[in-house]
Structure formats: structure tokens, C-alpha cells
Amino acid sequence: MMNYNNNDLGCTYYFDRTVFKVWSPDATEVRVQLFKTGSDNEPDAQKLESYGLKLDSQTGVWSVTVFGDLKNLYYTYLVTVNGVTRETQDVYSKAVGVNGRRSMVCDMESTNPVGWDGDKHIYVRNSTDAIIWEVHVGDFSGSPSSGVSEKNRGKYLAFTERGTTLNGEGRIKTCVDYLLDLGVTHVHLNPVYDFDSVDESRPESGQYNWGYDPSNYNVPEGSYSSNPFDGNVRINEFKQMVQALHSVGIGVVMDVVFNHTSSTDSCFNRTVPDYYYRKYGDRLLNSSGCGNVLASEKEMVRSYIVNSVVYWANEYHIDGFRFDLMGCIDTTTMNLVRLALDEIDPRILVYGEPWSANLGDNGIAFEDASVKENAHKLSSRIAMFNDSFRNALKGNNDDASIGYIQGNNHNIYYVISGILACSSNTFLKWAKKPTQCVTYNSAHDNLTLWDKLMKSSNRDDYDTTDEHIIAMNKLSAALVFTSQGIPFILGGEEMARTKYGNHNSYNSPLSVNAIDWNRARKYKELVDYYKGLIAIRKSFSPLREPTTVTVSNTYFETNGRAIAYTVPNITHGEWDMMAILFNNGHEPAKITLKSHTTLPHSWVVITDYESSGVEERKRIDGNDINIPPMSVLILIDDKSFDSVKKQK
Numbered sequence: 106m107m108n109y110n111n112n113d114l115g116c117t118y119y120f121d122r123t124v125f126k127v128w129s130p131d132a133t134e135v136r137v138q139l140f141k142t143g144s145d146n147e148p149d150a151q152k153l154e155s156y157g158l159k160l161d162s163q164t165g166v167w168s169v170t171v172f173g174d175l176k177n178l179y180y181t182y183l184v185t186v187n188g189v190t191r192e193t194q195d196v197y198s199k200a201v202g203v204n205g206r207r208s209m210v211c212d213m214e215s216t217n218p219v220g221w222d223g224d225k226h227i228y229v230r231n232s233t234d235a236i237i238w239e240v241h242v243g244d245f246s247g248s249p250s251s252g253v254s255e256k257n258r259g260k261y262l263a264f265t266e267r268g269t270t271l272n273g274e275g276r277i278k279t280c281v282d283y284l285l286d287l288g289v290t291h292v293h294l295n296p297v298y299d300f301d302s303v304d305e306s307r308p309e310s311g312q313y314n315w316g317y318d319p320s321n322y323n324v325p326e327g328s329y330s331s332n333p334f335d336g337n338v339r340i341n342e343f344k345q346m347v348q349a350l351h352s353v354g355i356g357v358v359m360d361v362v363f364n365h366t367s368s369t370d371s372c373f374n375r376t377v378p379d380y381y382y383r384k385y386g387d388r389l390l391n392s393s394g395c396g397n398v399l400a401s402e403k404e405m406v407r408s409y410i411v412n413s414v415v416y417w418a419n420e421y422h423i424d425g426f427r428f429d430l431m432g433c434i435d436t437t438t439m440n441l442v443r444l445a446l447d448e449i450d451p452r453i454l455v456y457g458e459p460w461s462a463n464l465g466d467n468g469i470a471f472e473d474a475s476v477k478e479n480a481h482k483l484s485s486r487i488a489m490f491n492d493s494f495r496n497a498l499k500g501n502n503d504d505a506s507i508g509y510i511q512g513n514n515h516n517i518y519y520v521i522s523g524i525l526a527c528s529s530n531t532f533l534k535w536a537k538k539p540t541q542c543v544t545y546n547s548a549h550d551n552l553t554l555w556d557k558l559m560k561s562s563n564r565d566d567y568d569t570t571d572e573h574i575i576a577m578n579k580l581s582a583a584l585v586f587t588s589q590g591i592p593f594i595l596g597g598e599e600m601a602r603t604k605y606g607n608h609n610s611y612n613s614p615l616s617v618n619a620i621d622w623n624r625a626r627k628y629k630e631l632v633d634y635y636k637g638l639i640a641i642r643k644s645f646s647p648l649r650e651p652t653t654v655t656v657s658n659t660y661f662e663t664n665g666r667a668i669a670y671t672v673p674n675i676t677h678g679e680w681d682m683m684a685i686l687f688n689n690g691h692e693p694a695k696i697t698l699k700s701h702t703t704l705p706h707s708w709v710v711i712t713d714y715e716s717s718g719v720e721e722r723k724r725i726d727g728n729d730i731n732i733p734p735m736s737v738l739i740l741i742d743d744k745s746f747d748s749v750k751k752q753k
């Protein structure tokens with residue numbers, strides 16, 4: 106199969122002409138059909154001219170230049186292969202009409218919001234400096250409790266509202282103002298490319314979906330815009346969202362699903378039948394568990410994926426990418442994604458799920474799949490979710506089993522390995538460095554952390570403020586934020602987010618999925634605990650170390666239940682030593698701290714059972730430390746604590 110390497114496929118708009126280019130080497134005829142609107146069910150709907158494209162037999166690319174100003178006209182291709190003609194939107198669409206069935210000729214420049222030229226990417230120096238908060242656009246502001254104006258609720262534009270408060274009462278901050286207080290560095294958005302499962306033409310239906318069913322990879326989803334019929338609007342409003350987050354110093358990560366498409370009756374198969382998907386004989390492979398899997402190892406699929414992320418980074422100023430079911434994608438493609446993004450900026454984040462639904466049906470060799478076992482073949486700046494740490498912390502995702510935070514000590518080895526981002530030679534190791542490990546305990550999939558704590562405690566009073574449940578949640582948070590790697594939380598984890606026991610809410614209504622901001626008030630103590638831990642992480646650079654320096658210098662002590670470790674620091678202007686202690690039992694535990702360097706005579710407690718932060722709570726002498734039941738202690742050597750305080 107011939108390939109084409111230039112990045113000019115799709116339509117390129119000029120005010121006096123538009124160039125259409127599409128790769129379809131097996132086609133015998135390709136025409137482009139113009140329309141007035143994005144669908145036939147709109148006022149003004151009208152079929153306009155069509156034009157034949159000409160094949161370049163060297164590359165398999167068909168093209169035509171149409172003169173005149175085609176701005177905002179819609180188009181489809183009619184592609185004839187083996188005597189069958191199929192109509193399709195452009196594989197390389199940059200803009201589409203309602204529900205993505207027709208592409209639009211777009212003057213991208215004119216979609217830029219005011220001030221877009223001045224918009225800058227938000228980067229952290231090392232990926233381990235990032236603190237990632239995952240959210241679905243609808244969930245963020247879909248509840249009236251968000252205080253966002255009714256018209257923007259659940260939309261891109263909710264992110265542009267400042268000064269929002271709980272129920273609009275003017276007291277408790279919500280949404281972007283809340284995130285600023287919390288201290289996260291990146292918002293990770295669940296699918297915002299154009300997906301299939303929500304009918305954009307019927308917003309009143311209240312349809313909801315996470316959107317893991319891509320239809321047009323290079324176009325924003327329409328249902329989050331104020332007008333999905335006009336192809337310009339979603340692009341403009343998406344950019345306003347990015348601009349608003351950037352203006353407060355928060356980066357934007359996009360969830361990309363290059364493992365499968367919504368169905369195989371897609372623009373890909375209609376344009377080049379039988380090319381884009383992996384097959385075994387006549388059977389479609391299904392390692393994605395979604396009915397098909399994209400053949401990332403094929404040249405034109407690979408370049409499509411690489412060009413797509415580059416496009417989002419350049420056109421929309423996206424600061425990071427999270428690859429869904431990265432195990433379906435080959436390591437060569439992932440490394441090429443990293444290289445291409447490095448040319449824009451090496452600080453763009455790349456991380457993904459190092460698994461697939463069914464690796465046995467992947468169609469590429471296991472040693473080529475982007476799974477943990479092959480982490481050594483990937484760039485050390487392609488990170489992977491650490492599921493063994495997650496499971497050791499809380500037990501299996503959705504059942505009643507328990508992990509360390511609920512008092513199970515069987516997997517303490519995996520807890521300690523996870524604290525070291527699985528990059529220590531002494532413990533379980535698969536990551537080359539902490540930059541290759543995403544450290545987390547909850548995400549959009551499966552029970553929320555709170556609901557898992559409920560399930561494993563055999564309870565269903567999701568609105569409880571039971572101290573014991575909150576104590577387990579605090580243990581989890583402290584373990585995540587003091588560990589090596591890239592910390593990640595499901596948005597709302599810090600306010601005991603519940604979906605009332607629903608472990609797979611991908612199409613549940615907003616009443617289940619939307620963040621209930623009332624919980625920011627009800628669980629303020631927990632929110633403040635997370636906030637304090639984030640502040641601690643930002644104040645002590647060894648926790649954010651991108652290399653294995655901290656991993657090597659950390660000294661562990663455990664009695665098989667309690668875990669304690671010391672972390673030295675030589676960074677000028679920061680504390681010299683931190684000790685972190687966990688007790689998951691119902692009795693106090695006593696541990697003698699040890700260190701590779703000199704231990705202090707006295708410690709300042711900055712985090713305990715009650716609260717966390719960078720302020721002194723009390724002092725303790727010596728290195729035989731009593732840890733109260735179900736609690737965390739974070740200690741700083743008293744000398745450097747006092748001298749850092751004096752400098753401020």
C-alpha cells in the first residue's frame with residue numbers, strides 16, 4: 106500500500122480557493138459534494154456543486170482546487186472502490202456540522218477568540234511536577250450546585266466563568282476558582298473530540314455519555330458547545346475554555362482514544378475500505394473490547410495518530426495527552442508521538458493506560474504493545490497508570506475486597522513499590538524513572554474512591570461523615586501525594602465524590618455523574634486535607650523528583666503494618682528532611698525512623714490525623730515515633746523548618 110507523508114490532507118482554505126486532498130489509493134473515483142448546511146434538517150439546507158478529484162498515482166492522494174470563497178460551506182466525499190460508492194465526511198476534518206456527518210470548510214484563523222495570539226501553553230518543568238485532576242465537561246458544571254449560569258452548565262464555556270460559588274450563594278468557591286484554591290496544575294478532560302453517542306441535534310433529550318466512541322478525531326465534540334450546527338462555534342468555544350484555564354495557570358490534558366472508533370462504518374472504512382482496522386483473516390480483532398481496533402502499526406494510521414496530537418497541541422494549545430487503552434497501540438507509534446510533541450515542547454505530557462481489554466486479540470506481538478512489561482522500550486516521558494499500587498491501596502476496583510487503607514497488609518510490598526513509582530531496583534520495578542509512572546487511586550472508570558470505601562465497608566450511606574471512612578480516604582490521599590511519580594485524581598475524589606455505587610456510569614444521567622458541589626462544603630475537612638498535601642508536595646522537591654535520586658535515598662521501615670520512610674533533600678531554600686508515616690491499624694504503632702543521612706533530634710509535625718499543610722501543628726522529640734491509629738504523620742526536621750520559615 107502506498108503512503109503519503111505530507112501533513113496537508115483534508116481541506117485547506119484560502120479566501121479565493123480551497124484545496125481538497127484525500128488519501129484513497131484503491132479508489133477509482135472520488136468526488137467532493139458541497140452543501141449549504143451540515144445536515145438536511147436545517148433551514149437553508151441545499152445541495153450545491155460537486156467536483157471530481159484527480160489521483161496522483163505515486164501517492165494515492167486525490168485532490169482538487171475549487172476556486173471562490175468556500176468558507177463555512179459543508180462537504181462530503183463520494184468515494185468509489187470496487188464499484189461501490191460511499192458517502193463520507195473527511196477523515197481529516199477540522200470542522201464538521203451537527204453530529205459530524207458532513208465536514209466544513211473552515212477558516213481556522215477566524216475561530217480564534219479575542220486574545221488567542223497571546224495564549225500560552227501551561228507547562229510544568231518535569232512531568233512529576235504535575236498534579237492532575239480528571240473531569241468530564243458535563244460533570245464539571247452540570248449540577249446547578251456548580252453556580253455556573255444555566256446556559257453554560259455542562260458546556261465548554263463553564264470553564265470561562267470566574268467567581269462561581271456553591272448554588273450561587275457567594276460563599277463557597279466552585280469550578281475554576283475552586284481548582285485554583287486546590288492547587289492542581291492540570292485539568293484532564295475526558296473525551297472532547299467529536300464522538301457519536303450523544304445526538305447533538307437534541308440537547309433537550311439530556312443524553313449523557315463519556316464519549317469513548319470517536320467519530321472525528323480532529324474536531325471538538327458538538328454537544329458541549331452552544332450551537333452544534335455551526336461548525337465554527339464548537340471550535341471557538343473549545344479554545345475559549347483552554348484560554349480560560351491557561352489564564353489562571355492551569356494546563357489542559359486531553360483524553361485521546363486512538364484504539365478504536367465508534368463503529369467500523371466510519372469515515373475511515375468509507376474512504377479506504379479494509380485498511381484502518383486490525384483483522385485476523387476476515388474477522389475484526391477486538392483487543393479494545395469495543396468491536397474493533399485501529400491498526401496503529403500501519404503507516405497511514407500511525408501518521409494519522411501522530412499528526413492528530415500535533416494538531417491539537419498547535420491549534421488548540423493542548424498541554425498533554427492521555428492515551429486510552431494504550432496497550433492496543435504499538436510502542437513505535439507511541440515513541441513517534443513523543444518525538445513529534447518534543448518538537449513543539451518536551452514538557453507536553455503523555456501518559457496512558459498500559460493495558461487493553463483483551464491483549465490476546467490485539468493482532469500485534471505482545472512485545473510490541475504499549476504495556477507495562479514493555480515500558481523499557483518506551484520513552485521515559487511516556488507514563489503509565491500504576492494499577493498495582495491502586496489495587497494494593499484499596500483492593501480490586503469494584504468488589505468488596507480491601508487494600509492497605511482498609512487494613513489489609515498482604516500487599517504492602519506493592520504499596521512500597523508504588524511509593525517508589527515502581528522504579529526502584531529493590532522492589533517491584535517496571536518504570537525506568539518516576540516520570541514513567543502515574544500514581545493514582547481513582548479515575549472515571551469503576552467505583553469512585555468513596556464508593557469503593559463504602560462497598561468494602563459493606564455500607565451504602567453515601568452521604569455519611571463517618572470519621573473512619575474519612576480516615577481511610579485521607580490515608581489514600583497522603584499515599585498518592587507523597588509518592589514518586591505523577592499524581593492523578595478523579596475530579597471530586599477530594600470531596601468524597603459519589604456515584605451512589607454505580608461502577609460504570611458511562612451513559613448514566615447527570616444526576617449520577619455530575620459533581621455535586623454541595624460536597625465541597627459538607628466534606629470541607631477532606632478537601633482541605635488534599636489541599637494541604639498538594640501544598641506539601643509543591644514545597645518539597647524530592648517528592649517530585651524526575652530521576653531515581655529520591656527513590657535511592659528513601660529509607661523504609663515497616664513492622665508489616667505501619668510504613669515509615671525518610672526523604673532527605675539538598676535543594677536550597679527547602680526543608681532538609683521529611684519523614685512520612687502511615688498506620689492503617691486500629692491500634693497505635695511505634696516505628697523507629699532511619700535514614701541514609703543524619704537524622705534530626707526533633708521534628709515538626711505538619712500533617713496528622715486531622716489536617717495537613719505546610720504549617721506547624723506540634724513538635725516531637727527523637728526518632729521513636731508513635732503513630733496514632735488510622736493516620737498519617739508528615740514530619741519535617743525542626744532546624745530546616747525554622748530556617749525556611751524565617752526566610753519567608
Ligand code: CA
Pocket residue numbers: 204205299300301302303305326327328
Ligand atoms: Ca458528536
